[in-house]
Amino acid sequence: MEPIPVFVPTELYLALAVVLFVMGALGVVIRRSAILIFMSIELMLNAGNLAIVAFARHWGQVGGQVLVFFVMTVAAAEVAVGLALIVTIFRSRRSINVDELHQMEG
Amino acid sequence: MIQMPTLESLNFGVAFPALSLVIGAVLLLVVDVFLPERRKGLVPWLALLGVLVSLAVSMINYNEVGEAFSGMFIADPFTSLVNIIVLISAALSILLAMDYLRRTEMEHRSDYYLLLLFTTSGMLFMGAANDLIVVFVALELLSIPLYVLSGFRRPNLKSEEAALKYFLLGAFASGFLVFGIAMIYGATGTTNLPGVWAGTAAIVESASPSLYLLLLGVGLIVVSLGFKVAAVPFHMWTPDVYEGAPTPVTAFMSVGTKAGSFAALLRILVVGLPTLILTGATSAAWANTLAILAALTMILGNFVALRQMNIKRMLAYSSIAHAGYILMAVAAAGDPAVGNQGVQAALIYLLTYAFTNLGAFAIVIALERNDGTGGQLDDFRGLASQRPVLALLMTFFMLSLTGIPLTAGFIGKWYVFLSAINAGLVLLAVIGAVTSVVAAFYYIRIIVRMYLQEGDANIGTSRLSYTLGAAILVAGLGTLIFGVLPFLVADLTQGVQIVRTIAQIAGGG
Numbered sequence: 001m002e003p004i005p006v007f008v009p010t011e012l013y014l015a016l017a018v019v020l021f022v023m024g025a026l027g028v029v030i031r032r033s034a035i036l037i038f039m040s041i042e043l044m045l046n047a048g049n050l051a052i053v054a055f056a057r058h059w060g061q062v063g064g065q066v067l068v069f070f071v072m073t074v075a076a077a078e079v080a081v082g083l084a085l086i087v088t089i090f091r092s093r094r095s096i097n098v099d100e101l102h103q104m105e106g
Numbered sequence: 107m108i109q110m111p112t113l114e115s116l117n118f119g120v121a122f123p124a125l126s127l128v129i130g131a132v133l134l135l136v137v138d139v140f141l142p143e144r145r146k147g148l149v150p151w152l153a154l155l156g157v158l159v160s161l162a163v164s165m166i167n168y169n170e171v172g173e174a175f176s177g178m179f180i181a182d183p184f185t186s187l188v189n190i191i192v193l194i195s196a197a198l199s200i201l202l203a204m205d206y207l208r209r210t211e212m213e214h215r216s217d218y219y220l221l222l223l224f225t226t227s228g229m230l231f232m233g234a235a236n237d238l239i240v241v242f243v244a245l246e247l248l249s250i251p252l253y254v255l256s257g258f259r260r261p262n263l264k265s266e267e268a269a270l271k272y273f274l275l276g277a278f279a280s281g282f283l284v285f286g287i288a289m290i291y292g293a294t295g296t297t298n299l300p301g302v303w304a305g306t307a308a309i310v311e312s313a314s315p316s317l318y319l320l321l322l323g324v325g326l327i328v329v330s331l332g333f334k335v336a337a338v339p340f341h342m343w344t345p346d347v348y349e350g351a352p353t354p355v356t357a358f359m360s361v362g363t364k365a366g367s368f369a370a371l372l373r374i375l376v377v378g379l380p381t382l383i384l385t386g387a388t389s390a391a392w393a394n395t396l397a398i399l400a401a402l403t404m405i406l407g408n409f410v411a412l413r414q415m416n417i418k419r420m421l422a423y424s425s426i427a428h429a430g431y432i433l434m435a436v437a438a439a440g441d442p443a444v445g446n447q448g449v450q451a452a453l454i455y456l457l458t459y460a461f462t463n464l465g466a467f468a469i470v471i472a473l474e475r476n477d478g479t480g481g482q483l484d485d486f487r488g489l490a491s492q493r494p495v496l497a498l499l500m501t502f503f504m505l506s507l508t509g510i511p512l513t514a515g516f517i518g519k520w521y522v523f524l525s526a527i528n529a530g531l532v533l534l535a536v537i538g539a540v541t542s543v544v545a546a547f548y549y550i551r552i553i554v555r556m557y558l559q560e561g562d563a564n565i566g567t568s569r570l571s572y573t574l575g576a577a578i579l580v581a582g583l584g585t586l587i588f589g590v591l592p593f594l595v596a597d598l599t600q601g602v603q604i605v606r607t608i609a610q611i612a613g614g615g
Contacts, residue, residue, distance in 0.1 A: 028274075051289070085270050
């Protein structure tokens with residue numbers, strides 16, 4: 001039996017992307033661990049990726065998919081630097097809770 | 107169908123200033139590995155050479171117009187002027203860093219200059235971006251090395267903390283940028299800025315629901331670049347990062363990042379979306395938002411700076427305030443009739459601010475003690491009797507930041523206010539003028555401490571090093587020359603015409 005092609009409309013992809021993006025943004029605001037904040041940021045980036053890929057299909061282009069590759073590559077570079085920074089700060093103060101980062105006030 | 111790019115469509119020649127810096131940075135990366143420890147002192151000079159070559163090329167090809175990489179990269183006077191602002195800042199901050207790193211015993215860590223070159227090339231690409239993909243990649247090329255540079259003074263806790271804060275908020279902002287780009291791509295079907303412009307015109311005309319996607323996209327992009335230029339309410343990271351980061355990094359960040367991010371903001375808004383004019387309005391939909399942000403930024407930046415007792419924090423809030431003045435010019439550019447004038451005003455402001463602010467930071471570095479203390483306002487007491495020349499120059503830079511005539515700062519403010527008034531943003535210009543008066547209080551407070559109060563300014567350097575002296579001299583000369591000969595900036599920016607108008611539809615853009 002032939003599988004029935006299911007065409008998910010772009011609007012649904014966009015709705016999912018918005019939900020993921022908002023979850024990510026809320027995560028950044030609510031979470032207190034640097035790692036979890038960073039994971040939330042990754043969620044935001046990937047929500048953007050999902051939206052771009054959905055639109056690329058909508059417009060029938062490969063341009064958007066190329067953009068997603070750039071975003072993924074850059075996100076990986078960001079992970080490398082970000083985790084290094086988190087490790088450095090963990091070494092010197094044994095905590096990655098961002099509420100405890102208050103050397104400077106004013 | 108995928109086509110192989112030809113050499114003509116890549117057109118490397120027009121991208122030479124940016125490419126030469128990237129190639130130079132990569133070469134230096136290799137050279138740095140093979141240099142023996144005792145020869146590391148060569149690296150900053152090579153980095154400086156690379157920056158100066160790129161600067162010379164930008165100046166020689168100032169008026170050249172052309173596209174490279176199949177229309178993703180554009181060279182025109184706008185690009186050249188942004189290049190010049192960024193490269194001068196980079197050259198000065200290399201000179202500052204040579205002094206600072208030696209005194210803090212980090213001289214062997216020559217990777218500092220490599221990171222600086224990479225972030226500078228990111229800024230150059232920001233100014234030349236003709237495609238949202240380039241904006242994104244350039245923004246990250248600008249940001250990622252700066253995250254590392256902010257934490258360069260590890261294991262200093264403040265520096266580490268600054269790096270983590272800057273990283274988390276910077277990455278947060280790039281999340282907004284990606285989603286904003288996704289929305290604009292979804293609405294127009296292209297990431298190319300002239301393409302976005304053509305798509306916008308069609309969407310506005312037909313009033314299709316894609317308009318909401320566009321508005322959301324513009325909003326998200328303004329948020330993300332607002333983080334980078336430190337506009338209120340996205341400024342929370344600025345004082346902490348500016349205070350914690352090594353001072354030469356702060357100096358470069360306050361000028362270079364602003365120049366790059368404002369350049370990208372102007373490109374996106376003025377080249378891509380100037381016709382996003384809602385029915386019944388006379389200026390672009392983003393202009394009102396930016397005007398509100400500008401007002402908030404000027405008010406908060408200047409008033410909070412009043413109660414700062416640490417010079418780096420004070421300059422951080424002052425840099426937030428200055429972002430507000432530049433935002434005023436960007437908001438003015440939303441009026442199609444004033445578009446180019448607004449863009450020119452923003453660039454003039456960035457140019458004059460670059461010299462002034464780097465000069466001020468250079469003097470802060472001269473006064474800073476090697477353990478990072480010496481940055482309190484009270485440390486300026488009695489400086490005039492001990493180091494009259496430094497005190498005089500600091501006075502000059504503070505007056506320029508205030509915007510007193512015969513300094514570069516005045517010229518910047520003049521053009522910004524003029525463009526705002528021409529765009530009908532009179533209330534905004536009044537807010538700007540009033541907050542400038544407020545700003546005078548905290549700048550002049552430093553002058554008062556230096557000249558009228560007794561004290562022993564316990565300064566970090568017994569003798570000024572040649573590199574630091576050269577940086578202060580160049581910054582001072584720049585501030586003076588642009589202040590006394592204002593026609594120079596007018597000549598420089600005359601060719602900056604990037605606004606796309608409806609009339610260009612007929613000409614095929």
